[in-house]
Amino acid sequence: MSVKDNKSGPSRADEAGADRKEESPASPRLLILSSSPHQFAHQSVPKIMWSVVGALMPAAIMAVFYFGVRALWMILVCVLAALTTEALINRLRGVGLTIKDGSAVITGLLLALTLPPSFPYSGGVIGAVFAIAIGKQIFGGLGYNIFNPALLGRAFLQASFPVQMTTWTLPGTANFSTIDTITAATPLGQFKFEGILTRYQDLMLGNIGGCLGETSAVAIIIGGLYLIVRKYADWRIPVSFMGTVFVVG
Numbered sequence: 001m002s003v004k005d006n007k008s009g010p011s012r013a014d015e016a017g018a019d020r021k022e023e024s025p026a027s028p029r030l031l032i033l034s035s036s037p038h039q040f041a042h043q044s045v046p047k048i049m050w051s052v053v054g055a056l057m058p059a060a061i062m063a064v065f066y067f068g069v070r071a072l073w074m075i076l077v078c079v080l081a082a083l084t085t086e087a088l089i090n091r092l093r094g095v096g097l098t099i100k101d102g103s104a105v106i107t108g109l110l111l112a113l114t115l116p117p118s119f120p121y122s123g124g125v126i127g128a129v130f131a132i133a134i135g136k137q138i139f140g141g142l143g144y145n146i147f148n149p150a151l152l153g154r155a156f157l158q159a160s161f162p163v164q165m166t167t168w169t170l171p172g173t174a175n176f177s178t179i180d181t182i183t184a185a186t187p188l189g190q191f192k193f194e195g196i197l198t199r200y201q202d203l204m205l206g207n208i209g210g211c212l213g214e215t216s217a218v219a220i221i222i223g224g225l226y227l228i229v230r231k232y233a234d235w236r237i238p239v240s241f242m243g244t245v246f247v248v249g
Contacts, residue, residue: 045142048232049102055226056109058219062205063212066171067117071212075112077121081128082108089137103142107131110150113213115157117169123161127153168209 063071086104090097098104108128115124131153139145158165202208206216214220227233 045103046101049106051230051232052106052227053102053109055223055232056106056113056213058222059113059213059216060109062216062219063113063117066206066215067169067212068172071117074115074117074119074121074124074212075109078112078115078124078128079105079108081125082111082132085129085132086137089133093137095141098142101142103136104132107136107149107153110213111153114150114154114211116165116167116211118167119157119161119164123157123164126160127157130156170209171207171215 060075063075082104083099086099087097090099108131111127111131112124115127131149134156135147135149135152136142136145204217206219208215224233224238228235228238
């Protein structure tokens with residue numbers, strides 16, 4: 001009686017199993033879809049946002065220096081209104097609070113710096129609420145908005161309160177004597193309608209009429225240079241803009 005040696009080679013069952021393994025389709029590869037950014041760096045959104053807040057500080061300080069405590073109150077009112085609106089909408093949407101990332105602070109601060117010194121505080125609140133709710137959160141929050149929230153808020157105020165938005169206060173005249181403020185045209189308006197040239201020193205330092213954050217060119221340049229050095233802003237953008245104004249103007 002002979003015994004078949006199974007060690008002599010693979011059986012037909014083993015060969016069939018091997019054939020099925022070779023014929024089986026490869027394991028499916030997973031394609032992971034995610035939103036930007038796809039290239040990560042050491043910077044974070046809060047760090048960038050608070051750096052931008054720091055870049056706006058020179059303009060804010062000069063606004064308080066020239067236009068007094070009223071400028072400080074306007075900045076605080078707009079920032080607090082923006083933070084409150086952001087927190088309320090976060091709660092309504094059922095998402096985590098985003099007030100610590102600094103984006104709402106930027107919106108309120110930037111909005112305040114684009115307002116005239118004599119603009120009502122209530123108008124600043126309306127503009128901040130509109131900027132956060134309509135300019136930012138309605139699109140899904142930070143990174144999804146298609147407009148700059150602060151400038152959209154200013155555009156809304158410009159359309160709603162055209163007289164108040166074009167009433168300029170001279171620096172150092174708030175609560176002066178028995179009157180509230182002394183109004184005057186901006187340097188551009190004075191040159192256009194009256195042919196009056198403003199001193200370059202006043203234009204550079206900010207001793208002129210205008211919005212809270214636009215009067216001091218030195219403060220704006222300092223903030224811009226800070227953003228360029230930190231590589232948060234591309235130097236080509238302001239250079240091309242100013243170059244175009246120089247050539248065309």
